[in-house]
Amino acid sequence: MTLVKFAKGNTNKGFNSAYNDVFESFFNADQLLSKSAVNRIPAVNIAENENEFQIEIAAPGLNKEDFKINLEKDQLSVSAGKQEENQEVIGNKKYNRREYNYSVFSRNFTLPDTADSNKIHAEYKNGILFIHISKKEELKIQSREISIG
Known part of the structure; x- marks a missing residue:
């Protein structure tokens, strides 16, 4: 097993970018829909x-x-x-x-x-x-x- 050590502030930007793109698109698939859904339920x-x-x-x-x-x-x-x-x-x-x-x-x-x-x-x-x-x-x-x- 190999452990990869990252220096402070030097992270694997390629992995984070791909990881964030997948989850951002999943959770924020339709921003207009999600904002209107939130507005329909009052606090x-x-x-x-x-x-x-x-x-x-x-x-x-x-x-x-x-x-x-x-x-x-x-x-x-x-x-x-x-x-x-x-x-x-x-x-x-x-x-x-x-x-x-x-x-x-x-x-x-x-x-x-x-x-x-x-x-x-x-x-x-x-x-x-x-x-x-x-x-x-x-x-x-x-x-x-x-x-x-």
């Missing part, structure tokens, strides 16, 4: 405090009427859809061009046993959908200091 933050769970979904450019929130058993589903159609007027020419742009996503969340499914409300402000899910009163975590005797 979500989930937080919890002593009284409620909070879900924040970043979905700029939508209206509150575009959202649909459903609860079935312990599954909370949030979806939104919007269709845009563009028409251009440049100077005295009217270009009839129809470019359909569909913005659609759906996310599902499993609610924990401590969530009160009767006390859920949502609001949409500044491009973020806020969903507040209250906790059941009898299951709220009671915190207190315990003295050592």
Whole structure:
């Protein structure tokens, strides 16, 4: 067996280049597709405090009427859809061009046993959908200091 020792900064450029080309083409096969796929799934933050769970979904450019929130058993589903159609007027020419742009996503969340499914409300402000899910009163975590005797 032969070990090849590379000096610092002097690596086998031919091997690395071929190796990178194969994996770059595999993982980034269609950059346009991968970017659009990422844009279809909005970022979500989930937080919890002593009284409620909070879900924040970043979905700029939508209206509150575009959202649909459903609860079935312990599954909370949030979806939104919007269709845009563009028409251009440049100077005295009217270009009839129809470019359909569909913005659609759906996310599902499993609610924990401590969530009160009767006390859920949502609001949409500044491009973020806020969903507040209250906790059941009898299951709220009671915190207190315990003295050592």
